[in-house]
Amino acid sequence: MIEAGQAKKIINEESKLLNRENKYEKVYILDSLNRVLAEDIYSLDNLPPFDKSAMDGYAIRSLDTQNKENIILKVKSLIKAGDSCEEPLKEDEAYKIMTGAMLPRGADAVIQIERVKVESDNLYICEEVKKDNNIIKLGEEILKGDVPLKKGTLIRPPEIGLLASLGYEFINVYKAPTVGIVITGDELIDIKSEIEKGKIRNSNEYSLKALIKNSNAEVFSVGIVKDDRTALKEKILLAFEKSDIVITSGGASVGDYDFVKDILREIEADIKFTCVAIKPGKPTSFAVYNSKLFFALPGNPSALINTFEEFVKPAIRSMSGIFKNESDEFQVVLKNDFKAKEGREKYIFVKIEKEDGVYYAYNSGSQCSNHLRAMCNSNGVIIIPKNIGSVRAGEVINGKFIFR
Amino acid sequence: MIEAGQAKKIINEESKLLNRENKYEKVYILDSLNRVLAEDIYSLDNLPPFDKSAMDGYAIRSLDTQNKENIILKVKSLIKAGDSCEEPLKEDEAYKIMTGAMLPRGADAVIQIERVKVESDNLYICEEVKKDNNIIKLGEEILKGDVPLKKGTLIRPPEIGLLASLGYEFINVYKAPTVGIVITGDELIDIKSEIEKGKIRNSNEYSLKALIKNSNAEVFSVGIVKDDRTALKEKILLAFEKSDIVITSGGASVGDYDFVKDILREIEADIKFTCVAIKPGKPTSFAVYNSKLFFALPGNPSALINTFEEFVKPAIRSMSGIFKNESDEFQVVLKNDFKAKEGREKYIFVKIEKEDGVYYAYNSGSQCSNHLRAMCNSNGVIIIPKNIGSVRAGEVINGKFIFR
Structure with a gap:
C-alpha cells in the first residue's frame, strides 16, 4: 500500500512522459x-492597427495648444469609428472624433468633448494639451x-x-484524451430496469461519464462486463485500443472474481501500484500499457468518484496540456467531531461555509463509501492526514471545495 | 453613477423576480x-435494495459464534454479487459471500475472509462476531x-x-436562459477579414459567446449592427423576442452615435441604471423590458469581459436556478505597486500565486480597457475599493481567481 501523495507523484510522472506533441487538431475558434x-x-x-481615439472629443495637433493665450481651432468634419480620414489635419484645425475612430494624419492628441466649447465651427480650448493625450497608439x-x-x-x-x-x-x-471505461459486476442492471433480487443499478458508468465530461475529455464506454475473465480481458484490450486512458470500476479488490490484476499481469502491463492509503479508495491500481494509462478504480460509488477526482482528473488535465501547480487546499475549522482511524489519508465530505473570512466544515452525513448521499450534500472535503485519527470540533485541518 | 455593489443588488433582485417556474425541460440524465x-x-x-455484504467473507448467524469455545461452521456454497440465494442459512451453516452480494435469509453478519481458516467445507472462526458486522443494511x-x-x-x-x-x-x-447579443460599431469587420484603414476585427462577439458558453447558457446572436438607430432598434427588439437576456456591446457611451439609451427610452424599457462606478466598465446600463433583462455593456474588450463576469453571469446563474451566497474573494498581499484613482471600484487583473498558504498578487501588464493582453496574462483580479487610490507593495486587499 503506497501513500496517496506518492501515488499522485507516480501518476503525474507517467502522464507527463506521454508524448502528446503530435496529438493536436485544428478547431473553430469557439470550439477551442x-x-x-x-x-x-x-x-x-x-493591435490596434492605427492610432485611435480613446474618447469622444476633438483630434488636434498638441503644438497648436502650447504657449498660447486664446486657442481657437477650426473644426473640419467628423470622424466616426470605422471611418478612414484621408485629408490630413493642418495647423489650427481640428476634427471631431468618436471613441475608437482612427486619428487623421497630423493629429497627435485628442481633447475630450467635456473640456471644450464649440460655437458653429470654432473650437475653444482653455488648456495646454499634451502629445498623445487620449490616444491609443498603433501596436500599443x-x-x-x-x-x-x-x-x-x-x-x-x-x-x-x-x-x-x-x-x-x-x-x-x-486533442482531449479519450477515456475508455469498463464497468464490472454481475450485480449490475441497466438504469431503466426494475430492481431484482441481488441486483443494483449501474450508477458508476453514469458517474464516470459525468466526471469525464466535466474534465473536458472524450469517453469510450464498453458498458457492463460480466465477471468473466475472458470477456473482461477482451473488453479491457478493446478499451486500450480506442482510448488514451482506461478505467475499470469494480473487480479491483482481492476477491475470487476480481480479475483485473491478473489480466494486467497477463498482458504484461507495467503495474505501478495496486493499493493506496486513501479512504475512500484503497483498492485503486495504476498501470501503464502501450504508452497508455490504466486505472482500476473501486466499485463503491463514492470511492470511485473520490479516486477519479484525486488520481484520474489530474492525469486527464496534464494529458490535455493543462499543468497546475498550486494546490486548491485551504485551512478549515471543524464545526463537528469527525471519527476516523489512522493508517490512511481520509477524505471526509462536508459542507464548507465561510463566515467572516474563515472557512468552517459541517458534517454532511454518513461517509460509507457505498453511499453517494453524503457527497451529494457536500460542497467540500476535509482531508485528515494518514497518521491522525479522529478530529474534534474546533481543530483546524486542510480542506477544499469539490466539483468546481 | 451608482456603486458596483448597488448595481449587483438591483440586478440580483430583478433576476430573482423573473418567474422561471414553468421554464423547465426533460433531459437525458447525462445532459442534466x-x-x-x-x-x-x-x-x-x-437503497441498497437488500442487506448486502461490505466485504469478501462468510455470511453467518452471529448467534452461532456467541458463548462458544470452538466455532466450526459448515460452508454451503458461494454467493457472488448479483446472485439471489433462495435457500436460507440454518444453524451452524455459512455461505461464502463476495462484496456487494445479497445476504441469504437467516444470516445477520459477515466475517472477513482474512479472519477465518477454511479446510474442505469447514469454516473455523476464533472470535465472537456481532450482529450486522460488515453488513450494509437495506435502505441504509x-x-x-x-x-x-x-x-x-x-x-x-x-x-x-x-x-x-x-x-x-x-x-x-x-431551462438555461438564452442570451441575445447585439454587437454595435461601424469600425467592426469580420474576423476572417484583412485589416483595413480605421477598422478592427469583431472580437467582442467571440468573447461574449465564450463567456455565455462557460455560463451554460444558450446564445442568440444578431451579429454586427451598423451605427444606425433604426437598424439597431429593430435588432434589439429581435433579440428580445428570441432571448431571456439581451446584451449590447458598444454604443453605450455618451457619443452622438451611441443610440442604445435612446432606444431603451423609446420602447419604454424600465431603465435601472446607466453608469456604474466600476473600472473597467463605467458605461454599463441595465434595464428590464417585457420581463426580460437588458445589459448595455461597454465596447472596450476588457471592460466588456469584466462587466459580463460581474453583472451578467450572476444573472444567468440565478435564472438557471443557481443561487450562490458565498463570495469568491480572499485576501491578497500585493507584490507590486498598482496605480489607481479614487472614485470607482477598480478591477486590476493580476497573477495570483500562493506561497506558504498566502496569496500574492503580481502585476501582469497594462490595464488599458482596450487591451486583452493583461487579462490573458492573469489568473486573478484585485479589487481596489472606490474610496482608495493607488496601493503599494505589501498592502493587503481583496482579490479572487477569474474564469473558474
Whole structure:
C-alpha cells in the first residue's frame, strides 16, 4: 500500500512522459474554449492597427495648444469609428472624433468633448494639451510579429477575444484524451430496469461519464462486463485500443472474481501500484500499457468518484496540456467531531461555509463509501492526514471545495 | 453613477423576480449535468435494495459464534454479487459471500475472509462476531418514498450517480436562459477579414459567446449592427423576442452615435441604471423590458469581459436556478505597486500565486480597457475599493481567481 501523495507523484510522472506533441487538431475558434493551444500564436497585424481615439472629443495637433493665450481651432468634419480620414489635419484645425475612430494624419492628441466649447465651427480650448493625450497608439497592445499567446496556453474567454482580434478563425489545440471505461459486476442492471433480487443499478458508468465530461475529455464506454475473465480481458484490450486512458470500476479488490490484476499481469502491463492509503479508495491500481494509462478504480460509488477526482482528473488535465501547480487546499475549522482511524489519508465530505473570512466544515452525513448521499450534500472535503485519527470540533485541518 | 455593489443588488433582485417556474425541460440524465433540478426526486426503491455484504467473507448467524469455545461452521456454497440465494442459512451453516452480494435469509453478519481458516467445507472462526458486522443494511442510504434530491439542486457527478441508482433516465431541469447579443460599431469587420484603414476585427462577439458558453447558457446572436438607430432598434427588439437576456456591446457611451439609451427610452424599457462606478466598465446600463433583462455593456474588450463576469453571469446563474451566497474573494498581499484613482471600484487583473498558504498578487501588464493582453496574462483580479487610490507593495486587499 503506497501513500496517496506518492501515488499522485507516480501518476503525474507517467502522464507527463506521454508524448502528446503530435496529438493536436485544428478547431473553430469557439470550439477551442477551455482547450490548450498547440501552437504559438503570431500576430500578423499591429493591435490596434492605427492610432485611435480613446474618447469622444476633438483630434488636434498638441503644438497648436502650447504657449498660447486664446486657442481657437477650426473644426473640419467628423470622424466616426470605422471611418478612414484621408485629408490630413493642418495647423489650427481640428476634427471631431468618436471613441475608437482612427486619428487623421497630423493629429497627435485628442481633447475630450467635456473640456471644450464649440460655437458653429470654432473650437475653444482653455488648456495646454499634451502629445498623445487620449490616444491609443498603433501596436500599443501587440506589435506585428509578436507572440501574444504561447503554445500551452489554456484558452479562456479573453484568449478567444484576442484570437478573434488577430484574425484566427481556426486554431490548433491539443486533442482531449479519450477515456475508455469498463464497468464490472454481475450485480449490475441497466438504469431503466426494475430492481431484482441481488441486483443494483449501474450508477458508476453514469458517474464516470459525468466526471469525464466535466474534465473536458472524450469517453469510450464498453458498458457492463460480466465477471468473466475472458470477456473482461477482451473488453479491457478493446478499451486500450480506442482510448488514451482506461478505467475499470469494480473487480479491483482481492476477491475470487476480481480479475483485473491478473489480466494486467497477463498482458504484461507495467503495474505501478495496486493499493493506496486513501479512504475512500484503497483498492485503486495504476498501470501503464502501450504508452497508455490504466486505472482500476473501486466499485463503491463514492470511492470511485473520490479516486477519479484525486488520481484520474489530474492525469486527464496534464494529458490535455493543462499543468497546475498550486494546490486548491485551504485551512478549515471543524464545526463537528469527525471519527476516523489512522493508517490512511481520509477524505471526509462536508459542507464548507465561510463566515467572516474563515472557512468552517459541517458534517454532511454518513461517509460509507457505498453511499453517494453524503457527497451529494457536500460542497467540500476535509482531508485528515494518514497518521491522525479522529478530529474534534474546533481543530483546524486542510480542506477544499469539490466539483468546481 | 451608482456603486458596483448597488448595481449587483438591483440586478440580483430583478433576476430573482423573473418567474422561471414553468421554464423547465426533460433531459437525458447525462445532459442534466451542471443543470438544476426542476423537480423533487422521490425514491421508488430502498437503497441498497437488500442487506448486502461490505466485504469478501462468510455470511453467518452471529448467534452461532456467541458463548462458544470452538466455532466450526459448515460452508454451503458461494454467493457472488448479483446472485439471489433462495435457500436460507440454518444453524451452524455459512455461505461464502463476495462484496456487494445479497445476504441469504437467516444470516445477520459477515466475517472477513482474512479472519477465518477454511479446510474442505469447514469454516473455523476464533472470535465472537456481532450482529450486522460488515453488513450494509437495506435502505441504509435511502428509503422508499424518501426525497434524496430536492428541486433546486445543482446536478454534479455524485447527483448523476444517485439519479442513475434510483432509475431516473430522464430528469426535469430548469431551462438555461438564452442570451441575445447585439454587437454595435461601424469600425467592426469580420474576423476572417484583412485589416483595413480605421477598422478592427469583431472580437467582442467571440468573447461574449465564450463567456455565455462557460455560463451554460444558450446564445442568440444578431451579429454586427451598423451605427444606425433604426437598424439597431429593430435588432434589439429581435433579440428580445428570441432571448431571456439581451446584451449590447458598444454604443453605450455618451457619443452622438451611441443610440442604445435612446432606444431603451423609446420602447419604454424600465431603465435601472446607466453608469456604474466600476473600472473597467463605467458605461454599463441595465434595464428590464417585457420581463426580460437588458445589459448595455461597454465596447472596450476588457471592460466588456469584466462587466459580463460581474453583472451578467450572476444573472444567468440565478435564472438557471443557481443561487450562490458565498463570495469568491480572499485576501491578497500585493507584490507590486498598482496605480489607481479614487472614485470607482477598480478591477486590476493580476497573477495570483500562493506561497506558504498566502496569496500574492503580481502585476501582469497594462490595464488599458482596450487591451486583452493583461487579462490573458492573469489568473486573478484585485479589487481596489472606490474610496482608495493607488496601493503599494505589501498592502493587503481583496482579490479572487477569474474564469473558474
